[in-house]
Amino acid sequence: MLARSALVVASVVTALSILSGCTADPEGSSPVTAVADPPEHHGQCGVTDPTLAQLAKPRGKTIGTAYRSTYAQNDPCYREVALAEFDSLTTEIGTMMNTVQPEPGVFDFREADAVADLAAQHHKDFQIHSLIWDPLDQLQWEIVPSAIRAMAPDRRHQLMIDSITTVMKRYAGRASTVTVVNEAFDQVGHLQPNAWWDTTHNDEYIFDAFRAARLADPTAELYYNDHSAETNSDKSNAIYDLVKRLRDTTVEVDVNGQTVARPLIDGMGFQGHMLGGADQQPNISDIESNVQRFAALGVDVRFTELDVRVPVLNGVATVADLDRQRLVYNMMTQVCLNQPRCTGLTLWGFTDKRSWITDYPDSFSGYGAATPLTDDYRRKPAWKGIADALR
Ligand code: XIL
DSSP states (O other): OHHHHHHHHHHHHHHHHHHTTOSOOTTOOSOTTSOOSSSOOOOSSOOOSSOHHHHHGGGTOEEEEEEOGGGGTTOHHHHHHHHHHOSEEEESSTTSHHHHOSBTTBOOOHHHHHHHHHHHHTTOEEEEOOSBOOOGGGGGGOSSOHHHHTSOHHHHHHHHHHHHHHHHHHTTTTOSEEEEEEOOBOTTSOBOOOTTGGGTSSTHHHHHHHHHHHHHOTTSEEEEEESSOSSSSHHHHHHHHHHHHHHHOEEEEEETTEEEEEESOOEEEEOOEEEOSTTOOOOHHHHHHHHHHHHTTTOEEEEEEEEEEEEOBTTBOOHHHHHHHHHHHHHHHHHHHHOTTEEEEEESOSBTTBOHHHHOTTTTTTEEOOSSBOTTSOBOHHHHHHHHHHO
16 A cells, blocks of 8 residues: 555656656756856756746745755755745744753854855845744753753843844844744633743733844844634634734834834734645635734734645655645645735745654654655645646
């Protein structure tokens, strides 16, 4: 059974790559480390025009991916394909607290700089992800380092402000968009009792975080970000209420020597970790109406971590599920295209070789293959789902 589905997938992928002309470019003779700038070359890793970035551009949306520089170290195609297919790069881990501030007051910008520099070299949009986040269901990830968690609440609150200020100032003028606070709510819309909440015991810490971010860099677009908030629900209702109050709250900042009052928030990030198996297709009209009510608050919206996991057996999905996955990617892209305030999509990884769904199989037991490219960077039906919507 497994061998059969693996064979079917392999033959479909081969057929697709032949159809799309997705074979190595015979012209591509320059070494992958010496990427021409511009234009991007698509020579070594099977990327052909049009790419997703090329298709997104005339639609006025950006299409990005989470990026980890370490993934590129022994795998030049990771970098090359990311640069070819996407026009926006987001720090996948580089600006998470355990990477950027592993000890209280000790900053390490190497990973975030690597992504920022790569984006700048290639004239890509650069986005910062998740300054304030403490996933209580994944404490073993230690996103909040233990020495920070152990601090007295008032000192931890000050560390939060200092950390936001330091990161925002470092990337001021370079980061277009920053998800300041991530996943503050549980599934029923109550504030998570996390290490940051614990500094105020209400949502004041969120306001303080946004205020610090705005003061440090008045030009970056500031987002609240959460998962499982795409549809109308108790959770998205609670987030809506928060975003509304953040939007209604202003802080005075200095822009070109002028003092101006700016709202604390610019955008709502819907993570978009979707399921694509049978009977798991999302309710698109529900998503559309939910996204629209946020847009009506006057904020931008974005799908910030889009991926679509499907049932797998030993990592292999069925042809039927890969096609359902294509449809979900297609519909989510359509939702963004139909929403004037949607700035675009960021994929949370672009190859099944390297994604958090692949990296944490225990968290997604029985699911995988969540991205639009195979392990060896071939375009899956999912890629076509995004491309078809953009065309
Ligand atoms: C994940 C990264 O992809 C992993 O590399 C890291 O080890 C843990 O975090 N929601 C989020 C993202 O907001 O920051 C998470 O990213 C995935 C879930």
